[in-house]
Amino acid sequence: MLELKNITKSFGDKTIINKLNLTVKDGEILSIVGPSGAGKTTLLRCITGLEKVNAGEFFIDGQAFDPYTNRTNESVIGVVFQNFELFPNLTVMQNITLAPTMVLKQSQAEAQKQANELLTRLALADHADQYPYELSGGQKQRVAIARALAMKPNVLCYDEPTSALDPNLRQEVEKLIMGLKADGMTQIVVTHDLTFAENIADEMFHVEPNNSK
Amino acid sequence: MHYILEILPSLVAGAGMTLKIFIWTLIGSLPLGLVVSLGLISNFKPLQWLLHFYVWLMRGTPLLLQLIFVFYGLPLVGIVFPRYYAALFAFILNYAAYFAEIFRGGLQSIDDGQYESARVLRLSYGQTIRKIVIPQVIKIVLPSVGNEVINLVKDSSLVYVIGLGDLLRAGNVATARDVTLVPLVLVGVIYLLLTAVTTFILGRIEKHYSYWK
Numbered sequence: 376m377l378e379l380k381n382i383t384k385s386f387g388d389k390t391i392i393n394k395l396n397l398t399v400k401d402g403e404i405l406s407i408v409g410p411s412g413a414g415k416t417t418l419l420r421c422i423t424g425l426e427k428v429n430a431g432e433f434f435i436d437g438q439a440f441d442p443y444t445n446r447t448n449e450s451v452i453g454v455v456f457q458n459f460e461l462f463p464n465l466t467v468m469q470n471i472t473l474a475p476t477m478v479l480k481q482s483q484a485e486a487q488k489q490a491n492e493l494l495t496r497l498a499l500a501d502h503a504d505q506y507p508y509e510l511s512g513g514q515k516q517r518v519a520i521a522r523a524l525a526m527k528p529n530v531l532c533y534d535e536p537t538s539a540l541d542p543n544l545r546q547e548v549e550k551l552i553m554g555l556k557a558d559g560m561t562q563i564v565v566t567h568d569l570t571f572a573e574n575i576a577d578e579m580f581h582v583e584p585n586n587s588k
Numbered sequence: 589m590h591y592i593l594e595i596l597p598s599l600v601a602g603a604g605m606t607l608k609i610f611i612w613t614l615i616g617s618l619p620l621g622l623v624v625s626l627g628l629i630s631n632f633k634p635l636q637w638l639l640h641f642y643v644w645l646m647r648g649t650p651l652l653l654q655l656i657f658v659f660y661g662l663p664l665v666g667i668v669f670p671r672y673y674a675a676l677f678a679f680i681l682n683y684a685a686y687f688a689e690i691f692r693g694g695l696q697s698i699d700d701g702q703y704e705s706a707r708v709l710r711l712s713y714g715q716t717i718r719k720i721v722i723p724q725v726i727k728i729v730l731p732s733v734g735n736e737v738i739n740l741v742k743d744s745s746l747v748y749v750i751g752l753g754d755l756l757r758a759g760n761v762a763t764a765r766d767v768t769l770v771p772l773v774l775v776g777v778i779y780l781l782l783t784a785v786t787t788f789i790l791g792r793i794e795k796h797y798s799y800w801k
Contacts, residue, residue, distance in 0.1 A: 425704055446710065453708070460705035464723040464800050473719060474709035508801040526709060 376401050377422075377530050377561065382431035384414075384421055391417045395431070397580060399530065399563060404556055406572035407565045409582030415565045416534055418582060422563065423454045423532055435529055448479060453523030453531040457539055459515045461507040461522070467494070468503040471522045479526070486525070493521040497551075512540045513547060520551070524560075531555065532563045537571055549574055595762045595771050602758030603778055609675055609744045609754070610782075614737065616680035621687025626717070628692045639688070646685030652746050654678045659750040675747045683740060690732045694725035727797045734790040741782050755779070 377399040384392040391414040399405045407415050420426040422433070424442030433440055435450045442452060462470050471493065472486035481489070494500050497517040507515060516536065523531055536552070537545050545568070552562060552575050566572050572579060627639045646654070659674040669677055698721050706716040745756040759775035 423708055425707065448710065451710065454705070456701060456705055458701060460699075460701040462702065462705075462720050464720070464727070474711055477715050477719070478710040506800040522709070 376434075376436055377563075378434040379422070380432045380434070382418075382421060382433075383429045384417060384426060385429055392421070392428075399561055399578070401561055402556065402559045403577040404552065404562045404564060404575050405578045405580060406576035407563065407580045407582060408567065408569055408572045410584065411567060413582040413584045415567070415582050419454075419532055419534055419563065419565045422530075423452045448526075451526050451528040453526060453528030455516065455519045455523055455531065455533045455536060457535045459507075459519040459539070461515055461518055463507050466504050466506055467499065467510070467518050470507070470518060471525050474522070475525050489525060490521065493524055497521050513544050516540065516548070517551070520555075524555075530561045530563060532565070534565050535567070536564060537566060537568055545571055591766075591768075591770060592774065595766075595774070598758045598762065599755060599771065599774055599778060602753055602755035603782070605747070605753055606741070606744045606755040606782070608672075609679060609747060609752075610740055612676050613679040613683055613740060613744075616676065617683035617687055618733075620680060620684035622691055622722075624684060624688035625691035625695055628688060629695050643685045643688060646682050647689070651678070651682050651743060652749055654682055655746060655749055671750050671752050674750060675752055679740075679744070683736065686736050687733065690729050690736070691725060693732075694729040695721065697728055698724055727800075730790070730794050730797065734787075734794075737790065738783055738786055741786060742779060 379395060379397040382392055382395045382397075383390065395418070397405075407418060409415050417426060421428050422442060424445060427443045433442055438450070440450045442450075462473070465473060468487065468490055471490040472481075472483070475481045475486040475489065476483060491500070491503070494503055497520060499514060499517055499521065502510060502514060502518075507518070510518065516539075520531070533552075536548050540548065549571065552564065555562060556575075564572065564575060624639055624642070627635050628643075630636060655675060655678045658669060658678040659671065662669065662674075702720055702724075703716060706720055711719070745754055747754050748757040748760070755775055755778060759771040762771035763769060
């Protein structure tokens with residue numbers, strides 16, 4: 376379970392997130408929705424430790440942690456970026472095994488075995504030796520998911536998972552996310568697509584533009 | 589023809605000095621340039637200022653002048669280099685400055701998203717630089733580095749000013765002694781051969797890195 380308590384984030388004198396409380400239960404999907412500029416992505420960047428919050432606390436399974444400074448291999452928050460941000464100089468296999476071997480100190484064989492399982496599960500088994508530029512958008516996204524899952528995250532976050540893809544791929548993404556949910560993955564999905572959010576979410580969280588200074 | 593065979597040994601000996609300076613300058617200045625470029629993009633201001641000053645000094649004065657200062661000037665403050673090492677010292681410092689600026693441009697063209705996706709995968713800064721950033725930067729900067737490398741083949745002729753016998757000097761000596769332009773024509777041909785080989789090798793290196801986009 377991931378809990379946020381009284382999270383506040385401001386840039387200069389502009390408060391983007393004001394004393395926000397949020398809970399994501401294990402194995403559930405939280406959709407964060409709201410108009411653009413409301414701070415959805417900022418909230419996700421705080422949760423994933425890419426931005427430092429000004430105040431508030433984070434808990435995973437009741438344990439306090441600070442995503443911004445946490446560099447241990449516990450309380451890992453996986454991220455699937457809007458543009459996937461695969462490493463273009465590495466093959467699909469290397470993209471997935473890089474962090475497990477360098478950070479988790481898995482052996483190459485162990486990491487590859489795990490990667491092959493992930494690739495098979497995400498219907499990418501034939502693409503292990505390809506480079507990101509050879510993949511379609513949907514395939515890149517699945518590689519990004521596999522790369523995040525290889526670090527055995529407690530929570531997996533997506534930033535606008537449908538926006539960089541063809542509209543007809545939306546249902547594919549839905550299936551993918553629901554499939555991971557069936558495996559017990561806790562997920563947070565930031566999106567501006569309300570229908571998509573409603574289709575997948577156990578909980579919806581609406582971010583409103585914050586006018587208070 | 590007989591004359592050509594007569595002067596060829598001295599020209600080849602000169603070309604040997606040219607090659608020695610060329611190769612050792614590259615071996616010294618490429619790694620140094622990389623280290624300087626990492627300093628140029630660091631957030632530590634005093635280091636940045638110092639390195640900017642160094643780059644300004646090296647790019648802002650003629651290499652010829654720098655050679656003279658290293659060989660004739662530094663002994664005045666007690667630092668004495670033999671001719672050959674004075675030449676290498678000046679060339680490495682000068683070329684490292686140019687390479688540092690090229691690498692800085694390459695480093696800054698790497699998207700923040702690459703650093704962020706490495707960060708959420710728990711890779712350290714050093715691992716990110718080594719495994720993700722540098723391979724991408726090398727590919728980006730190869731054409732510009734190639735330009736400087738070709739320049740270096742010809743710039744090496746400046747060492748005549750501190751009395752080193754390189755290719756051009758060998759040609760000059762023969763021309764002055766025998767009152768004919770033939771040695772200088774040969775010198776031109778040898779430079780062309782050297783740059784042709786260099787161009788070929790650079791092309792192969794670029795091709796080596798073309799497996800990804």
